[in-house]
Amino acid sequence: MTARCHVDIWFERACHAVAVGMSVIAAFLLQFDFSLPHAEVSVLKRAFLSALVVKLPIFDGVGFYRGMRRFASIRDVYTIFIANLAGSAAFAVVLALWVGDIPWSVWLIDGVLCFLLTSLLKFSERIRDEAFVREHSTEPRKGVLIYGAGAAGAELLRDIQANRCIGYDVKGFLDDDERKHGALIRGVPVLGSGREASSVAQQLNFPNSAVEEIIIAMPSATGRQMREVLANCRAARLTCKTVPGLEKLLLGKVLMAHVRDLSVRDLLGRQPVHLDENLAGSHIAGRCVLVTGAAGSIGSELCRQLARFGPARLIAFDQAESDLFRIENELRDKFPHLEIVAALGNIREADRLTEVIQLQRVEAVFHAAAYKHVPMMEAHTFEAVRNNILGTWNLVRAARQQNVRSLLMISSDKAVNPICVMGATKRVCEKIVSARACNGSKSVSVRFGNVLGSSGSVVPTFQAQIAAGGPVKVTHPEVRRYFMTVGEAVSLVIQASAKSQGGEIFVLEMGEPIRIVDLAENMIRLAGLVPYEDIDIHFTGLRPGEKLIEEIFAEDSVSTSYQERLRIVREPPLEWDLVVGWIEELERLLKNRGEAQIKAHLRAIVPEYTGFERPPLERGAELIKNGLRHPSHPLIAPGKTGLGRKVNGKSKETATEQFVPSIS
Numbered sequence: 028m029t030a031r032c033h034v035d036i037w038f039e040r041a042c043h044a045v046a047v048g049m050s051v052i053a054a055f056l057l058q059f060d061f062s063l064p065h066a067e068v069s070v071l072k073r074a075f076l077s078a079l080v081v082k083l084p085i086f087d088g089v090g091f092y093r094g095m096r097r098f099a100s101i102r103d104v105y106t107i108f109i110a111n112l113a114g115s116a117a118f119a120v121v122l123a124l125w126v127g128d129i130p131w132s133v134w135l136i137d138g139v140l141c142f143l144l145t146s147l148l149k150f151s152e153r154i155r156d157e158a159f160v161r162e163h164s165t166e167p168r169k170g171v172l173i174y175g176a177g178a179a180g181a182e183l184l185r186d187i188q189a190n191r192c193i194g195y196d197v198k199g200f201l202d203d204d205e206r207k208h209g210a211l212i213r214g215v216p217v218l219g220s221g222r223e224a225s226s227v228a229q230q231l232n233f234p235n236s237a238v239e240e241i242i243i244a245m246p247s248a249t250g251r252q253m254r255e256v257l258a259n260c261r262a263a264r265l266t267c268k269t270v271p272g273l274e275k276l277l278l279g280k281v282l283m284a285h286v287r288d289l290s291v292r293d294l295l296g297r298q299p300v301h302l303d304e305n306l307a308g309s310h311i312a313g314r315c316v317l318v319t320g321a322a323g324s325i326g327s328e329l330c331r332q333l334a335r336f337g338p339a340r341l342i343a344f345d346q347a348e349s350d351l352f353r354i355e356n357e358l359r360d361k362f363p364h365l366e367i368v369a370a371l372g373n374i375r376e377a378d379r380l381t382e383v384i385q386l387q388r389v390e391a392v393f394h395a396a397a398y399k400h401v402p403m404m405e406a407h408t409f410e411a412v413r414n415n416i417l418g419t420w421n422l423v424r425a426a427r428q429q430n431v432r433s434l435l436m437i438s439s440d441k442a443v444n445p446i447c448v449m450g451a452t453k454r455v456c457e458k459i460v461s462a463r464a465c466n467g468s469k470s471v472s473v474r475f476g477n478v479l480g481s482s483g484s485v486v487p488t489f490q491a492q493i494a495a496g497g498p499v500k501v502t503h504p505e506v507r508r509y510f511m512t513v514g515e516a517v518s519l520v521i522q523a524s525a526k527s528q529g530g531e532i533f534v535l536e537m538g539e540p541i542r543i544v545d546l547a548e549n550m551i552r553l554a555g556l557v558p559y560e561d562i563d564i565h566f567t568g569l570r571p572g573e574k575l576i577e578e579i580f581a582e583d584s585v586s587t588s589y590q591e592r593l594r595i596v597r598e599p600p601l602e603w604d605l606v607v608g609w610i611e612e613l614e615r616l617l618k619n620r621g622e623a624q625i626k627a628h629l630r631a632i633v634p635e636y637t638g639f640e641r642p643p644l645e646r647g648a649e650l651i652k653n654g655l656r657h658p659s660h661p662l663i664a665p666g667k668t669g670l671g672r673k674v675n676g677k678s679k680e681t682a683t684e685q686f687v688p689s690i691s
Contacts, residue, residue, distance in 0.1 A: 042148050043086055044079060050140035051078045054133045070126055074133075077121045082114035082141070089113075091145075103149055111142040168196035170238040172227070172265075174256060176202035176210070176217045179270055180244035184213050198231055198238050201259075221256055224263040243269040254549055261552045310391075310525035311336035314432075317389045318343055319374055319422065320396030322350030325437060325478065328517045329393055330354060334362045342387050344370045345396065374418030381425040392426055393520065394419065394436040397453070401441065404449040405572040408622050412613065412629075415452035416459075420610050423463045423470070433469040435524045436460045438532070440476050440509060444635045447572025451629045451636040458632060461530045461600040471527040474534045476509030478516050485543065489550050497562035499547045502569045507540035522593065532596040601632075 055063060055071050063071065089110040115138035122129055173180045180200060187195045199218040202208070207217045218227045224241065231237045241260045245252065260267035316333055320326040321343035327350075330343055341358070345351045348371060355369040368387060372379040374396050383389070397415050398404055404411035419436060426434050438457050441450035456472070463470040477485065485508070492499045511519075515535065523533040548558040556562050569575070609632055616625050630636050 039091070039148070040083065040087070043091065043145060044083060046144035046148060047078050047082050047141060048075055050137050050144055051075050053140055054137035057136055058130055058133050070129065073126050074122060074129070077125060078118055078137070081117045081121055082111075085114045085117065086110050086145070091149075104146060107146050107149060108142060111138060111145065115141070168194055169240060170198045170231070170236075171195050171240045171242055172199055172201055172218070172224070172238055173197055173215075173242050173244050174201045174221060174224070174260070174267075175244035176200040176204070176207045176212060177244070179246050181212050183242065183244050183270060184215060188213065199227065201227065201241070221259040224259045224265075228263040228265060238265065241265050241267045243267055246270055254545065257549060257552055261557075306525045307521045308336045311338050311521070313337070313339050314390040315340040315388050316342065316391045316393065317370075317384065317387070318393045318395060319345070320394070321345045322347045322354050323395060324513060325475075325516060325520075326393075326395040327354045327357075328513045329395060329520060330358060331361070332517050332521060333393070334358055334365055334367075337365070340366045340368060340387060342368045342370050342383065342389065344372055344374075344383060346371065346373045374422055375413060377421040377425065380421050381428065384425050384429045384431065389426075389429070390432050391524070392422065392431055392434040393524070394422055394434065397437070397456075399439065399449060401447050401449045401572040402570040404452070405447055405570075408448050408625060409617060409620065411448050411452050412625060413617060415449070416455050416613065417610070417617075419456040419459055423459055427463055427468070431468070433524060433527065434460065434463065434471075435520060435527070436470075436472045437520065438472045438474045440474050440534075441574075442474065444637075445633065446574060446637050448626075448629075449572065451626075451633050454633045454636070455629065457532060458601050459606055461532075461598070462603050462606045469524075469527050469529045471523055471529065472532045473520050473523050474532060475516050475519075476511050476535070478511060478513055485546070486550070489547055493551060493554050493556070493562055498565045499551065499562060500565050500567050501544050501547050502567055502573060503575060504544050504566055506543045506569065506573070506575050508543060509540050511535060519593070526593075530597070530600050532598075534594045534596060 051074050052071065055067065055074070059067065089106055091106075091110065115134065118137070119134045122134070173183060180202075184197050187197055197215050199216050200207075200212060201219060201221050201224055202217055203220045203222075205220070208219060210217045228238050241263065243253075243256055243260070245256065248256065257267065311333055316338045318326055318330050318333065318341070321330050322345035326343075326345065330341060334341055343351060343354060343358070351369050351371060355367060358365070358367050370383050370387075372383065374380060384392075396418065398407075398411050423434065436456055439450065439453045441447060442453035442457055443450075445451040445454055460470045460472050489499055519533065519535050523531075527533075544564065547564055551558045551562045551564075554562075558564060609628075613625070613628055616628055626636075
């Protein structure tokens with residue numbers, strides 16, 4: 028490999044020597060109208076030798092041969108210009124000293140020709156790959172449109188044109204900026220807007236199929252924009268893919284190899300939270316860390332990310348034997364030098380928690396163990412209270428007794444003005460954790476929205492229903508939820524733990540809540556199907572304890588800006604003795620099995636806790652089921668409903684005229 032590189036470099040040097048010699052000879056011939064006097068032959072010979080001796084070392088010194096010709100860029104043109112300018116100046120000095128007076132035009136012509144020839148040599152492979160080979164290739168190529176005529180789209184086009192093995196042929200661009208329509212980008216036209224994707228594809232595919240796919244090159248698009256783009260692509264009945272996010276674009280990683288299918292995460296439209304690695308590392312490194320609920324979706328990801336920062340010992344605590352065994356083996360494989368302890372146990376057992384914390388000399392606790400499914404907890408009040416509240420109480424009390432330096436509990440957006448038992452238990456847990464901060468320890472809670480991909484969450488449920496052929500079941504047409512990825516959730520946890528001063532409640536700014544029926548429709552489209560035609564959507568009504576729209580802050584809470592998209596809620600903590608007395612009464616009520624009394628007891632410490640009232644399924648659910656959507660909806664083009672089927676024997680356009688006010 029090394030020998031071959033040397034051969035390539037010497038071949039380039041030889042080509043540049045030829046270019047230098049040709050430019051000198053051509054300069055003299057042009058100066059004398061291709062009739063060189065005999066007296067000038069000796070001058071030409073000395074000029075030829077001088078150019079080789081002077082220019083080639085300069086070319087070598089500026090790094091002509093370090094860059095690969097296949098990836099030549101504008102930056103290389105600048106380097107070539109500077110090298111030729113320096114070489115021509117040195118060449119002129121040598122000619123003046125050795126040869127004497129010669130016409131200045133010879134020096135000027137030589138400099139221009141040498142610059143052009145060396146530039147041509149530098150870009151020779153790109154010209155071959157992007158022009159000649161591409162034009163004469165007989166291999167079948169898939170026709171594509173690029174949605175987005177910006178920097179990412181141009182870079183993607185350049186990469187497709189430069190790589191023969193990709194097998195794509197860009198037929199045109201789509202862009203919603205009308206100023207770009209009709210423009211050419213590297214010879215490829217901008218054919219229209221995203222809403223015109225269907226007509227553009229039809230024109231290009233007549234009479235033969237020329238376009239098979241749309242690649243979305245909009246790395247900074249919002250969730251609303253991505254949902255609109257997806258609808259436009261589906262209207263054209265073409266498969267669609269996307270490029271990586273903005274952070275990879277800035278790192279120069281928007282390459283054809285990174286183009287992937289659209290995912291639900293793309294529809295969130297938020298750049299992920301970035302973890303302050305240095306701060307997190309200093310907080311975790313060298314300490315003994317305990318994670319409860321370590322076998323769950325959040326707990327297992329928490330273990331993976333904490334392990335990267337080199338804790339002295341990582342204790343994974345959970346009651347699920349098989350899942351705990353799985354995460355233990357995974358961590359041992361990925362982090363063979365890290366001391367990992369798999370501790371089987373239940374947070375309801377106070378003695379077991381105290382034993383683990385004392386024996387392992389725990390310094391930091393991440394509490395992810397909890398019952399979280401709202402309808403199930405609504406039907407099992409005693410178990411929800413016993414596990415969530417008393418389990419958290421056992422952990423907080425044990426941490427207090429053993430002087431654990433920091434404790435973080437994972438809470439829920441359902442703890443804000445709760446109407447369900449699960450939300451009320453989480454709100455009580457927040458108060459217990461903040462009460463522990465009274466003695467100066469760092470105790471903090473973190474509120475999550477819905478975590479994509481977590482066990483029991485709506486996304487895997489919808490995926491399973493779509494795979495089974497439907498129907499997709501949505502509780503209510505107006506229900507909305509905040510969403511975040513598992514990585515975001517865990518980054519927020521670690522960030523909050525490192526930044527905490529004690530007693531705060533951290534919340535991620537999650538943008539606007541997403542309507543679940545829109546999520547269901549988009550997931551059906553991502554599967555290449557048509558909502559309400561290929562896969563139906565059924566509305567079942569809100570389940571006990573569920574809200575139409577979740578909240579992340581109470582109206583009277585005091586929130587302050589923190590760092591990147593983090594917010595803090597501060598409130599006066601409860602006295603520790605008050606919490607102790609409240610817990611003792613709760614334990615007595617649990618023994619008596621009085622559900623009404625327990626809920627009343629919860630309201631004593633969480634007065635905002637209210638009961639659940641089931642809202643009716645309104646006319647809007649029937650309208651959505653029939654495919655009728657408001658024309659201003661972001662997924663629908665003006666004047667169209669976008670689903671392309673008939674209602675009551677009328678076309679969609681006719682039925683839309685009878686549309687009633689939107690429910691959104």
